[in-house]
Amino acid sequence: xxxxxxxxxxxxxxxxxxxxxxxxxxxxxxxxxxxxxxxxxxxxxxxxxxxxxxxxxxxxxxxxxxxxxxxxxxxxxxxxxxxxxxxxxxxxxxxxxxxxxxxxxxxxxxxxxxxxxxxxxxxxxxxxxxxxxxxxxxxxxxxxxxxxxxxxxxxxxxxxxxxxxxxxxxxxxxxxxxxxxxxxxxxxxxxxxxxxxxxxxxxxxxxxxxxxxxxxxxxxxxxxxxxxxxxxxxxxxxxxxxxxxxxxxxxxxxxxxxxxxxxxxxxxxxxxxxxxxxxxxxxxxxxxxxxxxxxxxxxxxxxxxxxxxxxxxxxxxxxxxxxxxxxxxxxxxxxxxxxxxxxxxxxxxxxxxxxxxxxxxxxxxxxxxxxxxxxxxxxxxxxxxxxxxxxxxxxxxxxxxxxxxxxxxxxxxxxxxxxxxxx
Numbered sequence: 001x002x003x004x005x006x007x008x009x010x011x012x013x014x015x016x017x018x019x020x021x022x023x024x025x026x027x028x029x030x031x032x033x034x035x036x037x038x039x040x041x042x043x044x045x046x047x048x049x050x051x052x053x054x055x056x057x058x059x060x061x062x063x064x065x066x067x068x069x070x071x072x073x074x075x076x077x078x079x080x081x082x083x084x085x086x087x088x089x090x091x092x093x094x095x096x097x098x099x100x101x102x103x104x105x106x107x108x109x110x111x112x113x114x115x116x117x118x119x120x121x122x123x124x125x126x127x128x129x130x131x132x133x134x135x136x137x138x139x140x141x142x143x144x145x146x147x148x149x150x151x152x153x154x155x156x157x158x159x160x161x162x163x164x165x166x167x168x169x170x171x172x173x174x175x176x177x178x179x180x181x182x183x184x185x186x187x188x189x190x191x192x193x194x195x196x197x198x199x200x201x202x203x204x205x206x207x208x209x210x211x212x213x214x215x216x217x218x219x220x221x222x223x224x225x226x227x228x229x230x231x232x233x234x235x236x237x238x239x240x241x242x243x244x245x246x247x248x249x250x251x252x253x254x255x256x257x258x259x260x261x262x263x264x265x266x267x268x269x270x271x272x273x274x275x276x277x278x279x280x281x282x283x284x285x286x287x288x289x290x291x292x293x294x295x296x297x298x299x300x301x302x303x304x305x306x307x308x309x310x311x312x313x314x315x316x317x318x319x320x321x322x323x324x325x326x327x328x329x330x331x332x333x334x335x336x337x338x339x340x341x342x343x344x345x346x347x348x349x350x351x352x353x354x355x356x357x358x359x360x361x362x363x364x365x366x367x368x369x370x371x372x373x374x375x376x377x378x379x380x381x382x383x384x385x386x387x388x389x390x391x392x393x394x395x396x397x398x399x400x401x402x403x404x405x406x407x408x409x410x411x412x413x414x415x416x417x418x419x420x421x422x423x
Contacts (some may be wrong), residue, residue: 023423024371026353026379029080029403030070030417031410034059037082038066039414041405042384043156044100044327052080052403052417053109055097059414060087064095064116067109067126067136070417080417085136086126088113093138094122099156099213102164110141112153112166117143120151120171123164123183123193141193142183146171149195150179155213155271165198165222167210172200177208177229180222180241180251198222198251199241203229206253207237212271212328217278219243223256225268225282235260235287236268238280238298238308256308257298259284265294265312270328272298275335281313283325283339288315292323292344295337295356295366313337313366314356318344321368322352326384329356338371338402338422340383345373350381350409353402353420371402372420380406380416 029052032038038056045054052070060066065088071081088095094113102110109126116122123142129135141164144151150168157166164183172179178201184194201207207226214224222241230237236259242252260266266287272280280298288294293316299309316323322341329339337356345352353372359365374381383406402420410416 024353025421026372027419027421028379028410028416029419030082031378031380031412032056032059032414032416033412034414036061036087037084038068039063039412040407041415041417042098042407043405045403045405045417046101046103047403048103048107053085053101053103054405054417055099055101055111056415057096057098060084062087062089062095064088064090065097065113067097067101067111085109086138088116090116092117092143093140094124098154102157102159104159110157110159110164112155112157114152114154118145120144120146121153121168123153123157123166142195144168144171148173148200149197150181155211158214158216160216160220165214165216167212167214167224169209169211172197173202174200175203175208177201177203178210178226180210180214180224199253201226201229205229205231205258206255207239210239211269215272215274217274223272223274223280225271227267227269227285230255230258230260232258232264233260233266235264235266236284238268238272238282256280257310259287259310263287263289263312263315265296265310266291269326273329273331275331281329281331281337283328285324285326288312290315290317290323292316292318293325293341295325295329295339314368316341316344320344320346320373321370322354340404342382342384342407345370348374348376348381350374350376351383351406353383353404355422371422374406374409376409378411379409380418381409382407383418 039059040057042057056066067086069083094116096114107128113122121144127137151171153168180198208229210226214222220243227236238256240254265284267285269285272282278300295313322344325341329337335358342351351374357367406416
């Protein structure tokens, strides 16, 4: 099982089976001080061959958030090197980035800020320093107006053929219950990117408040979640947006599943991942047998059928296994799922890193294993990954390491970047 590529410009490592150490070990690569270096990283990370990239919601020169780079230690070294690539001012350039970044083949980074611009948030690009220079250049690709175009984007972006896609949890058409939008690059000789809304949520059966980023399949269809709405107990939805047929312009939204009720999963704050057979996986903040959150899968309809089938893979109990997952999942090639919970895990109630192992042959139950329980002190706490956002709270590399962020804890009590070595 492999993960569908989320973007043609994102640089993400392949997810492979893990092997090695007998027990998972966590180490902190960087502790934020809460000053110019940034504070409270809410988003996940991306990686290239030599560095990790992320955002902090606060801190920086104006306390409006940062984009940062963590460079691997030199040969024989131990310490990663932290560099702030941009400090947001809160003005036209935006403020408070909360989503995971994208990286294109030229090394440029793309992201969103929840506010700033004209007051309703931005989509931005950071271009690497020219030869002989050190300063990255930030340019705002789009400033939301707070009307039908959406407002307060707090999720990351995906891309295909240079077109960016994202969500806003508010704004849009009637009801102002959120949007799915796309940003098209400038035409030849032009400089302005063009935003268009692919779907405005009504707040009813079609869902309300899409706060997570999207995934895209080979046909160009988009998949995502809303954490409210739907037609079952207001428990949110998983949806699909199908591109227009030839000669048409309107995208078609289809609700694949409405969450809520009883022991069902409910209120998905994170986005989805998809395996090679089209099965979708995700987490919900509420629901499950204890109403403390769940991990679920959605299986496509059988031939001749139309209904997707939801299966709860694990119901969080609020004890040592964690509770209230806000970040999504990642998957390795053997089908094992990995994620975080921002709460639970032990007496510190500071969250967990967990894995979910598929059933053995002839069995039906998935097995949850906690790889690390955060103490809320030097090792970090509250691993939101992307609180109310889409992308996975963990990023895996080929060596069997998981990388993530915590919103709290660390030496400066302003969050951390951490690594977990997986057995």
